[in-house]
Amino acid sequence: MAAREGYIIYIDMDSFFASCELLRHPDLKEKPFAVVTKSADKFRGVVQTANYSARKFSIHSGMPIMKALQLYPNLYCIKADHDYYEEISDEISDMLKSYGFEIEMVSIDEAAIDTTGLEESKVVEIAKDMKRKISDGLKLPCTIGIAKGKTFAKMACDSAKPNGFLFIKGDETLDFISYKRVSDIPGVGKKTEEKLANLNMYYIRDLKNANVQALVGLLGEYGSKIYNLSNGIDEEKIVSDWVTLSVGREKNLNEDTNDTSVIMAKLKELSNDTADMIRSTKKLYKSITVKVRYFDFNTKIKTKTLSYYTDSADVLYSEASELIKPLIKDNIMVRRVGVRVSTLMDSSHQQKLF
DNA sequence: CAATCGCTTCACT
DNA sequence: CTAACGAGTGAAGCGATTG
Numbered sequence: 001m002a003a004r005e006g007y008i009i010y011i012d013m014d015s016f017f018a019s020c021e022l023l024r025h026p027d028l029k030e031k032p033f034a035v036v037t038k039s040a041d042k043f044r045g046v047v048q049t050a051n052y053s054a055r056k057f058s059i060h061s062g063m064p065i066m067k068a069l070q071l072y073p074n075l076y077c078i079k080a081d082h083d084y085y086e087e088i089s090d091e092i093s094d095m096l097k098s099y100g101f102e103i104e105m106v107s108i109d110e111a112a113i114d115t116t117g118l119e120e121s122k123v124v125e126i127a128k129d130m131k132r133k134i135s136d137g138l139k140l141p142c143t144i145g146i147a148k149g150k151t152f153a154k155m156a157c158d159s160a161k162p163n164g165f166l167f168i169k170g171d172e173t174l175d176f177i178s179y180k181r182v183s184d185i186p187g188v189g190k191k192t193e194e195k196l197a198n199l200n201m202y203y204i205r206d207l208k209n210a211n212v213q214a215l216v217g218l219l220g221e222y223g224s225k226i227y228n229l230s231n232g233i234d235e236e237k238i239v240s241d242w243v244t245l246s247v248g249r250e251k252n253l254n255e256d257t258n259d260t261s262v263i264m265a266k267l268k269e270l271s272n273d274t275a276d277m278i279r280s281t282k283k284l285y286k287s288i289t290v291k292v293r294y295f296d297f298n299t300k301i302k303t304k305t306l307s308y309y310t311d312s313a314d315v316l317y318s319e320a321s322e323l324i325k326p327l328i329k330d331n332i333m334v335r336r337v338g339v340r341v342s343t344l345m346d347s348s349h350q351q352k353l354f
Numbered sequence: 355c356a357a358t359c360g361c362t363t364c365a366c367t
Numbered sequence: 368c369t370a371a372c373g374a375g376t377g378a379a380g381c382g383a384t385t386g
Contacts, residue, residue, distance in 0.1 A: 017367080035367095037374040046374050048367060061367050064373040080374095107367080189365045220380065246377065287359080297372070303360050340377085343358090 006116025007123045007146050007170075008238065010153035011096070011130065014141040014162040016109035018051035020085050021078050023139060032057060033076035036065055044252050048080050052162060085109075088138070095133055099126065104150075104238045112150050114238040124167055131165060148173060149234025154186050174232045178205040185226055192219060204230045244281065248289070249273045250338025256295045258333050267324060268317050270339040275313030278341055282348060284309035285341035290320045292327040293336035300327050301338075309345050316341065 017035040032054035037045040050059040057072040089108045102114040115123045127144050134142045145157025147168040160166035168176045183193045207230035215223030249270045289303040302323040
């Protein structure tokens with residue numbers, strides 16, 4: 001079990017959307033507020049990011065707005081402005097790229113940087129420099145974790161939030177993770193945690209001496225991944241040229257309905273948006289998926305793969321409307337519809353449309 | 355038997 | 368502190384199908 005050679009610097013912005021909003025609404029400082037889904041109907045939205053003052057009232061991302069307002073009735077809600085956050089994210093990534101290391105933008109507000117080849121003291125120095133640039137230059141708070149491995153670095157980062165900095169030396173990795181909960185492993189959510197709890201495994205140290213086969217039986221290949229992690233082996237690679245596998249849009253209807261014309265109108269809107277996205281990334285699609293969520297949250301999808309690649313919005317809409325027909329039923333109200341395209345290809349590859 | 359397809363599940367912000 | 372009825376996006380996984 002060869003340990004990873006190099007350190008990974010993992011940077012995660014603190015309540016990113018909320019911090020971005022503070023840049024242009026400084027008056028909100030200290031006030032509990034939340035960035036919420038920009039949905040037509042506020043009664044159906046959820047909190048996307050709560051600032052730390054709001055988190056004191058147990059408000060967090062994913063929580064229905066209505067619930068958040070119960071917890072703190074004066075909560076100030078701002079509709080998410082993704083274009084704005086994207087611009088700021090680009091500034092951050094440009095700045096980080098200028099150091100010349102291999103870097104992965106893991107999400108709009110997270111980056112992983114591979115410093116393999118650099119001596120230990122230098123790694124910490126550079127990471128501090130990055131934090132200073134984000135804090136002084138961009139006026140945004142962030143947390144940095146450093147460890148031997150992308151997953152471990154992210155975990156270090158998570159446990160140092162907010163506005164933190166944590167360096168885990170290579171030989172301290174096992175000590176660091178052993179007493180953490182299984183749910184502290186990125187990718188282990190509610191369901192996986194539950195399954196592990198059924199085997200009486202709650203902490204990472206419980207995984208360490210577990211039977212690998214049992215874990216694989218329970219979780220598939222992911223089982224062996226977390227087994228390795230629990231033993232200090234983190235083989236996650238930094239992927240700088242991340243390939244998009246699918247793109248789509250989905251949206252709640254203003255109210256539940258089974259009126260075909262209303263659903264088709266929404267489908268057209270979503271198809272156009274999706275086609276716009278695919279064109280803006282200079283890609284072509286071959287597969288089309290439609291999704292319907294009914295009033296009771298039951299969700300069905302239908303997928304069709306074409307015999308050719310295209311970026312046409314019209315093709316998307318007409319195929320999607322055929323796919324969705326069998327999902328619309330007289331007696332079941334529809335709450336939400338979605339369109340997604342996959343099996344993508346660069347349009348520069350110049351293939352023919354047949 | 356490997357690649358692709360269609361669909362469900364899961365995680366995150 | 369549970370559950371909360373909850374938006375939007377995308378990847379992973381898996382069984383069935385196909386060639």
